[in-house]
Amino acid sequence: MxxxxxxxxxxxxxxxxxxxxxxxxxxxxxxxxxxxxxxxxxxxxxxxxxxxxxxxxxxxxxxxxxxxxxxxxxxxxxxxxxxxxxxxxxxxxxxxxxxxxxxxxxxxxxxxxxxxxxxxxxxxxxxxxxxxxxxxxxxxxxxxxxxxxxxxxxxxxxxxxxxxxxxxxxxxxDRRMSLPCSARCAAESAILAMDNALWSIIDDNQSPMKNAFAHAALKLIGDNLSGFLKRPRDGKRALPIANAGVLASIAAANARPGIVRVLGEELEKETSIPAAVFIANLTPAALFCIQKNESPLPGDLLLAAAGMDAYAAVPTEQLGRRGAEAIIEMFESAANEIPEAAISRIPAHLLAEACNNAASREMVNFGADDAMAVLEMARQEMPWQTHDNGERK
Amino acid sequence: MKKEIIGTSNKVLEVDLAARRFWVSEIPVGDRELYLGGKGMGLKLLFDRLKPGIDPLGKDNILVLTMGVLMGTGAPCSGRFEAVTKSPLTGIMVTGSCGGPFGMALKTSGWDAMVIHGKADEPVFVCVDSGGATFADAAGIWGTGTAAAQDTLLAHGSGAMVIGQAGENLVRYANIRSGSRFLGRGGIGTVMGSKNLKGIVAKGREYKIRPADKKRFDRANKRFLAHINNNPVTAGSWRSYGTNANIRISNAAGILPVRNFTAGSHGQAVKISGETMAEKFDTRHDVCKPCAILCGHRGTIRGEKRHIPEYETVTLLGSNLGIFDPEIISDFNELCAEYGMDTISTGGTIAWAMEAAEKGLIESDLRFGSDEGIAETITDIAFRRGQGAMLADGSRMASKTYGGEDFAMHVKGMELPGYDPRGAFGQGLSYATANRGGCHLSAYMVGVEAMFGMADPHALRWKPYMVKFMEDIFSAVNSLHICLFTAFAVFLEPPLIRFTPTFIIRHLNQNFSLLALNLMDASLWPELWHAVVGKRYIPYLGMRGFYKAGERAHVLERYMNIREGIAKKDDTLPRRLLDEGRTCDHEAKTVPLDSMLKTYYRLRGYDENGIPREKTLEKLGIGKQTK
Amino acid sequence: MNIDRYPEIRPGKKVFKKAYAFVVLLVVGRGIEAADRVDGEVKDIVRGLPEGFTFSLGVAPSGPWMVIRKEKSGKLRYLGWRRFGKTIELDMAIRNIEAAFRIFTFRESTAQAHNNGRFSVNGNLPNALAIMRIMDIAEIYLLPKIIATLAVKRYPDRRELPPGRKHFNRLRIYLRAFSPGLFRVVYRNL
CATH class of the missing domain: 3.40.50.1970 (Rossmann fold)
Known part of the structure; x- marks a missing residue:
């Protein structure tokens, strides 16, 4: 055993x-x-x-x-x-x-x-x-x-x-306290919670408790995100998202910081643009980089975001890819509320500095090159963002 | 007999340090009309050449030096040149104006501007004459201070600009020395250092500059000189005591920075006032040429002849550190001058370090009120040794690494000068919107609010308009290019202002600002410009055009900054100014920036994110060329 | 720093909600006492409680409360709202007045409130569950069906509690609850 x-x-x-x-x-x-x-x-x-x-x-x-x-x-x-x-x-x-x-x-x-x-x-x-x-x-x-x-x-x-x-x-x-002040604020909250949950799951230190927290958070977000973004002042939606934020942050506290979060924070430091903006931009790229390196994504956990039906309909070998797609879809829907197209406007030398700073942070398990690869990827079109017929999703 | 230039030569000397070659380009006549010269022209030359997003310390950065049209004509206070580049301190455009002999030497060598490209492999200095540029090995003077380096270079010409060790070691707020004047802010010296360029020397005295319409020029010049000599600031307090005459006024108005901007006045401020220093150091004039204001002074300090520190130096290296001994401040000033470091940024960064040390963010013996360790710290900064390495990047970078962002007193990375905007709200807005960062010379609102009492310092009404108006004027004056201090004479001496009681001006300014400001007669400046370049002159339209040229330069600079990622998020003030009241105020006051910023953007033609609208760019003639 | 800018805050009182909770606890207390004399199931549960067993139910931290004791006679007796001088073996408290108001306005059933952690119990847990069952039965008699369904875990169907017996017992419980005994309790607690 x-x-x-x-x-x-x-x-x-x-x-x-x-x-x-x-x-x-x-x-x-x-x-x-x-x-x-x-x-x-x-x-x-x-x-x-x-x-x-x-x-x-x-x-x-x-x-x-x-x-x-x-x-x-x-x-x-x-x-x-x-x-x-x-x-x-x-x-x-x-x-x-x-x-x-x-x-x-x-x-x-x-x-x-x-x-x-x-x-x-x-x-x-x-x-x-x-x-x-x-x-x-x-x-x-x-x-x-x-x-x-x-x-x-x-x-x-x-x-x-x-x-x-x-x-x-x-x-x-509490419902009275956790209402976001704007749609943008709602999107940022959701992005941070999703990022915490996502990277807790991807973290190489696999703890079932941590996964349980992250999974619950993703599930809550998956169930409520679209309604929450449409009507951020609806307490019924805001409260589960806030709760998911707490669960995800506890999960993240038991995991290594993810590359996207660390990069986002370093870019925020360089540019004063909120980290959530970068996280929304960088997550698809980071997931693609992981898949490109043939590292398996725990799709069964990630598919929590899409719900049980989606999980049941996906063949085992495609779980990772479909899980990532479900997550990216959620990030994209949240990112639509944030107008800045951040990465493309940052001077290259600041990006390089942010990558170096990110790689030198404690507890991280990536190098400056990995961080730069994610940033470079973020500037390009993600292959999985297009359907087979070439149309953009 | 000297060759003559009628008006302007419109010739630009472009040098490539990497290839050690030069070429000559022309300033288009259209650009001369739109951007005048000096700052405006420098920005335009940079805009046409600089790629956005480059590393300011990399080989792709470009340094532009431009002269104004008035330089060499004999117009008073016109001995200034402008430097424009991308700042390593702020990461955005920086423009700096400087007196000293270099500008005159370059202009009388026949060049209206000089553009420096690339990076030299080895330390070099550039010698300029009417034939172009030659490159000389600077290994012998690399590592020397500004005074020694300048003396060496002056063997090759009549005016030089050099950097000290701070520039060589890439201290992000290194400056450039020309004579006893400095291109102080934003790390223009660092850009030279990053290019391995120790200095530039111009032969000068090869050309004589003659105004196109000599008669008209003489007439305007005479009036200009009379205004300067009649004005109680330019011919009174500043002529007698220099810019330090402001110390008492600032202290009384509660805008003197004390202990890293935690207070606005201090009982010992009189000890560092211009009046006290004049008496104590037996001061004499020591000025740029040609100057009629004579604000610079030299005196005997510790048995040596030294330049008397200017107001900003006295406040930032003095009261802001809790030091009120002018001799000690002068010691710090001399050190900064020798190493080639901006005294404002040095003082602001050390004040941050003192507070960070007091609050346990860094380990340091620096303490407010004690001069112990400050001189050593200045030296450490210049050579990037020990803790100096951290402080050499400025308070923004230091606070990003070590914390204390709430008391890092900078805007867009540039440390604040010596006026606390909690005692003058308009100055607060002007700091926030200044293109190069924490700069008092973008719109000298303290003059209107605190010094001359022409607007209520704590009122918000019309302040955005006043700031915009002053920014446009100051941009235009820096594009002439002439000393900003002449603004006191030009604005305050015409009869309408001179004979109107202050309380009426104050009332009009505060309640009918649009009318009041536009009634001011600034026609002398465009008159001089037109007389030099020889254009037809209609007074009223000339003044409008002059303002618009200033606005154009200002918006162009903003547009260039936008390309570097600047937006509304950066148009802000240090948190201390927005959140913390001061004990010197009867009622705690903080700068209500947001309410002014929105109106300011509207007046400027920016969108709600602070980005110039397409329509604005087109109206100013920027849009067409940017497409 | 001028600390006077951040004054100490003494939070106020929710007088209406407290008064309402007081009345509900008084009625429920008297109702439980009456139910013990009327309903067989309550009698059975009470039989399982030790003699002299005293429990209180109320709103933490400052009340109101109701205190009930099992007398030597084996019957429950409502002792009023004062806990002082009584040895409470089972202390059941709703954690705050807001939660109590939710429960007493039947927006949340007692079982759901337990589930939501509204109650804190200090004492023997089986006894606490027994008391909750008694309370549920008392509420079924005291409240109309439409409200009682919201308040209790499960409303008994017609076979478990035939309507005739329900209404007859209800009448008896109301008569007993608002009998002169009520004035005796009030008088003793004043």
Missing amino acids: QTLEYEFIAHPRILYGDCSLEEIPAELAENDACKPLVIASREAVRRKLGKTLIRAFYDSGCIIGGIYDEVRDYAGISLALNAAQLFRKRGCDAFIALGDRAAADIARAANILVSHKTDTLLPFFNGETPSRRLMPFIFVPTCCTGASAAGRTLFIDNRRLHSDYYFPDVVVT
């Missing part, structure tokens, strides 16, 4: 569905906390989500130590230091991040500062990992890319720190 050895960590408790926001005080109580500091993105507060969160605390017996709403799109140490200062002065005992990735990262960073009673993250930047459990941390993702930040990575000041301690204790996806 084959023995399968794997590690899988899914620390966060996921609260999902109606009234999940009101569960937060009970979750805090279970973590021996009663006075949280809310780190909120300014956008979330502008959309009055802060007030909704406060209402969820009515009759809870908890006091909110304050809503630190200075977070915009960048997570920097300055904000974390301020948040930590506020946390200490108010005598808080837990963090709630309300917003997107930046809010979660500021909460994580401030959490390290207060939990380790320090005023600098320098030792952590130099490779140290937290030595003790951090304060309870609840993450309430709002629109955009929020849900994909439920993993074990702290991304602050353009540095990535990894530790299992950085997982949120609780992730709350």
